[in-house]
Amino acid sequence: MTTLAGDQPEYFNPVSAPDFLMKDQLQRLQLQRLKRIVKRAYDNVELTRNRMDDVGINPEDIKTLADISKLPFVYKSDLRDTYPYGLFASPMSEVVRLHASSGTTGKPTVVAYTQDDIDVWSSVMQRAFASCGVHAGDIVQNSYGYGLFTGGLGAHYGAEALGATVIPVSGGNTDRQLMIMKDFGANALCATPSYFLHIIDRAEQLGIDLKDMPLRVGIFGAEPWSEPMRTHCEAAANMKAYDIYGLSEIIGPGVGSECRCQKGLHIFEDHFYPEIIDPETGEVLPEGQEGELVLTTLSKDAMPMIRYRTRDITSFITEPCECGRTLRRINRIGRRSDDMLVIRGVNLFPSQIESALLKVENAQPHYQIILTKEKGLDQLEIEVELTAEMFSDQVSKIEQLQKKITHAIETTIGISAKIRLVEPNTIARSEGKAKRVIDKREQ
Numbered sequence: 001m002t003t004l005a006g007d008q009p010e011y012f013n014p015v016s017a018p019d020f021l022m023k024d025q026l027q028r029l030q031l032q033r034l035k036r037i038v039k040r041a042y043d044n045v046e047l048t049r050n051r052m053d054d055v056g057i058n059p060e061d062i063k064t065l066a067d068i069s070k071l072p073f074v075y076k077s078d079l080r081d082t083y084p085y086g087l088f089a090s091p092m093s094e095v096v097r098l099h100a101s102s103g104t105t106g107k108p109t110v111v112a113y114t115q116d117d118i119d120v121w122s123s124v125m126q127r128a129f130a131s132c133g134v135h136a137g138d139i140v141q142n143s144y145g146y147g148l149f150t151g152g153l154g155a156h157y158g159a160e161a162l163g164a165t166v167i168p169v170s171g172g173n174t175d176r177q178l179m180i181m182k183d184f185g186a187n188a189l190c191a192t193p194s195y196f197l198h199i200i201d202r203a204e205q206l207g208i209d210l211k212d213m214p215l216r217v218g219i220f221g222a223e224p225w226s227e228p229m230r231t232h233c234e235a236a237a238n239m240k241a242y243d244i245y246g247l248s249e250i251i252g253p254g255v256g257s258e259c260r261c262q263k264g265l266h267i268f269e270d271h272f273y274p275e276i277i278d279p280e281t282g283e284v285l286p287e288g289q290e291g292e293l294v295l296t297t298l299s300k301d302a303m304p305m306i307r308y309r310t311r312d313i314t315s316f317i318t319e320p321c322e323c324g325r326t327l328r329r330i331n332r333i334g335r336r337s338d339d340m341l342v343i344r345g346v347n348l349f350p351s352q353i354e355s356a357l358l359k360v361e362n363a364q365p366h367y368q369i370i371l372t373k374e375k376g377l378d379q380l381e382i383e384v385e386l387t388a389e390m391f392s393d394q395v396s397k398i399e400q401l402q403k404k405i406t407h408a409i410e411t412t413i414g415i416s417a418k419i420r421l422v423e424p425n426t427i428a429r430s431e432g433k434a435k436r437v438i439d440k441r442e443q
């Protein structure tokens with residue numbers, strides 16, 4: 001059992017108490033909330049009512065938690081088709097906040113919150129911080145973007161509710177971030193992992209050793225990242241790096257979070273009911289099998305999501321966690337079913353490149369995948385950035401590195417790739433989610 005500072009078991013902390021409910025208590029609460037939210041969606045959202053009528057199911061048919069599998073799914077496209085307010089279950093007079101996620105094409109998808117929804121969101125974020133070992137009195141530098149993106153305000157409200165001091169710096173202006181981090185004494189940092197990578201690089205260029213900073217905890221999420229990346233971040237700043245998961249459609253950050261065991265993410269199941277399904281057939285998979293995460297909001301009033309298809313691929317971890325939390329855990333989300341690239345018939349996920357690069361000494365996880373077509377055949381080129389140090393090295397050393405990277409990547413992905421080493425700082429840095437793929441095949 002991990003303990004709080006002061007040697008109290010974590011479950012003594014009132015913030016974290018709901019993480020330690022007995023299984024039957026939790027399930028009773030889930031069922032009670034599920035019945036209420038299904039009825040609310042049926043009564044107030046036309047799309048839900050029509051879909052449920054189509055399959056001949058009524059809110060009264062939900063008698064057990066297992067009955068959830070009888071309900072129809074909701075897809076991202078449903079948010080687009082009912083843009084902007086078509087899935088709201090509350091009148092606008094009760095909606096206190098809107099957020100939106102920028103779609104890759106056209107209109108964003110809009111999400112809504114009542115004051116109660118904002119309070120639930122703050123409470124789950126508070127629990128997420130607590131499970132990563134952030135306490136009242138800590139100084140949290142919040143480098144998630146503020147605005148329509150849920151990262152900034154989600155982390156902000158959670159950290160304030162916890163009693164921490166928030167620095168609402170948002171993303172970008174990295175030199176200033178570093179100055180603030182040092183001068184204000186930030187001991188926790190919220191950022192996307194790719195932005196933290198950028199912070200590490202910039203610190204190195206400026207001759208700043210992050211290990212001398214008071215940073216103790218990083219709360220990283222909003223995009224896939226890997227175990228080797230964790231090791232890299234933790235070593236660079238002598239800190240602990242935790243994974244936090246969430247999505248706007250469900251609430252924002254705070255759907256799930258790692259605890260101090262760093263072995264998977266606990267889902268805050270009293271508010272978000274998770275299922276893992278076969279993305280092809282839609283069937284619920286046996287516990288432990290990998291598939292698509294489907295989430296139901298159990299207490300979100302303004303915009304209930306019943307069986308929302310996240311497209312995120314993961315699996316449940318079946319053993320209980322050493323931290324004592326009874327909340328179910330999922331494995332890190334390494335990929336989405338829709339970010340799979342098919343190259344010459346072989347499936348490739350960008351996160352595989354990150355893992356391969358981090359296995360090669362002196363290679364940097366700054367990369368970009370460029371896809372083109374030559375004579376009808378897919379061509380895969382991967383640009384990988386050199387460090388300033390390597391760049392000034394002998395040609396033979398650079399060639400050696402190129403060979404090692406080529407080998408590491410080809411053995412990971414199983415097809416040949418052209419590796420192009422590029423000058424330091426030539427690949428665009430992200431202040432939020434990294435864009436790793438440039439697909440020129442359709443143009």
Ligand code: DLL
Nearest residue numbers: 101151221222223224244245246247248252253333
């Ligand atoms: O990214 C919410 C968030 C903000 C989460 C800050 C964590 C921290 P969206 O912009 O709607 O919301 O994007 C949601 O991002 O379906 C996943 O594909 C991906 N994602 C989020 N967290 C993780 C993570 C925010 N820890 C989409 N690991 C999700 C992998 C993640 N992917």
